[in-house]
Amino acid sequence: MNEKTAKNISKFLSLVLRHSPETINLKLDENGWADVEELIEKCSKKGNSLNAELLDYVVENNDKKRFAFNEDKTKIRASQGHSITVELNLNEAEPSEFLYHGTVGKFLENIKKEGLQKMSRQHVHLSKDKETAIKVGGRRGIPQILTVKSGEMFKDGFKFYLSENNVWLTDEVPPKYIQFT
Numbered sequence: 001m002n003e004k005t006a007k008n009i010s011k012f013l014s015l016v017l018r019h020s021p022e023t024i025n026l027k028l029d030e031n032g033w034a035d036v037e038e039l040i041e042k043c044s045k046k047g048n049s050l051n052a053e054l055l056d057y058v059v060e061n062n063d064k065k066r067f068a069f070n071e072d073k074t075k076i077r078a079s080q081g082h083s084i085t086v087e088l089n090l091n092e093a094e095p096s097e098f099l100y101h102g103t104v105g106k107f108l109e110n111i112k113k114e115g116l117q118k119m120s121r122q123h124v125h126l127s128k129d130k131e132t133a134i135k136v137g138g139r140r141g142i143p144q145i146l147t148v149k150s151g152e153m154f155k156d157g158f159k160f161y162l163s164e165n166n167v168w169l170t171d172e173v174p175p176k177y178i179q180f181t
Contacts, residue, residue, distance in 0.1 A: 005054075006057060006058050006061065006062075009048070009050065009054065009055075009058050010058050010062055010066065010067075012043070012048050013058065013066075013067060013078070014066060014078065014081070016034075016039075016043075017032070017034060017067065017076070017077060017078040018078040018081050018082045018083065019082070019083045021034070023046070024039075024042040024043060024045070024046050025042060026038065026039060026042050028077070028086065030086065030087055031077065031086060031087050031088065031089060032077040032078060032082060032086035032087075032088060033070065033075040033076070033077045034075065034076055034077065035074065035075060036052070036055065036069075036073065036074055036075060036076050037074075039055070039076060040052065040055065055076070056073070059076065064165060064167075065079060065164070065165030065166070066078055066079055066081070066165060067079060068164050068165075079163050079164045079165040079167070080122075080123065080125070080163040080164075080165065080167050080169060081121060081125070081167075082121065082122050083121055083122075085122070086122075088122075088163070090161035090162070090163065090169065091161065091162070092159055092160065092161060093160055093161060093162045094154055094160070095126075095150040095151065095153075095154055095160045095162075095168055096128065096150065096151065097149070097150065097151035097152075098147050098148065098149065098150060098151070099126035099127060099128060099147075099148045099150040099168050100126065100127045100128075100129065100130050100132070100133035100145055100146065100147060100148065101116055101124070101125070101126050101127065101133055101136075101137075101145070101146040101148055101173070101178075102127065102132075102133035102134055102135065102136035102137025102138065102143050102144070102145055102146075103137050103140075103143070103144050103146065104137060104140045104141040104142060104143065104144055105141070105142065105144055106141075107144075108144060108180065111146070111175070111178065112175055112178075112180065113175065114175070115172060115173050115174040115175045115176075115177070115178060116146070116148075116172065116173035116178065117172055118171060118172065122169075123161070123169035123170060123171060124169065124170050124171065124172060124173055125167050125168070125169060126148055126150065126167070126168040126169070126170065126173075127167070127168070128166065128168065130145055133145050133146075145181060146178050146179065146180060146181075147178070147179040147181065148173050148177055148178055148179075149177045149178075149179065150168070150170075150177075152177060153170070153173070153177050158170055158171075158172075159171070
């Protein structure tokens with residue numbers, strides 16, 4: 001499997017499993033799960049050649065572990081990052097003292113005023129280390145890394161969740177908990 005094909009399939013899966021399942025008339029349940037056979041069939045009808053082996057490869061080799069199968073691999077869903085409403089049944093977790101967020105310079109002034117907001121997603125995404133935040137911020141330009149005082153937020157009553165692919169999630173990060181470096 002070439003990496004370009006895998007990347008294109010991953011992008012398409014992100015679209016249909018996180019944002020627009022109606023693109024291929026795919027039905028997701030309330031927890032974001034899609035039937036694997038239906039996904040394969042409907043992708044193929046839309047000209048995106050997909051089979052079980054290819055899908056398995058993309059799920060297993062995606063560097064961010066964006067997708068997950070259920071135990072018997074009959075269902076698949078995005079691990080996080082949805083702009084559609086799904087209930088991921090995330091468990092609350094206590095974060096480390098600091099988490100990180102990667103962004104780009106053009107958003108800094110707004111973040112200084114309003115903090116980090118979930119925007120069209122269900123949660124604000126945070127990374128456990130600076131290296132991951134650099135990768136995230138670098139997708140849109142020169143990365144700017146923000147340090148989030150997550151331990152202090154947690155003590156102040158903010159809820160944190162850890163997704164299946166180790167992305168930290170919260171509803172918002174007010175400016176007072178952000179260190180701009």
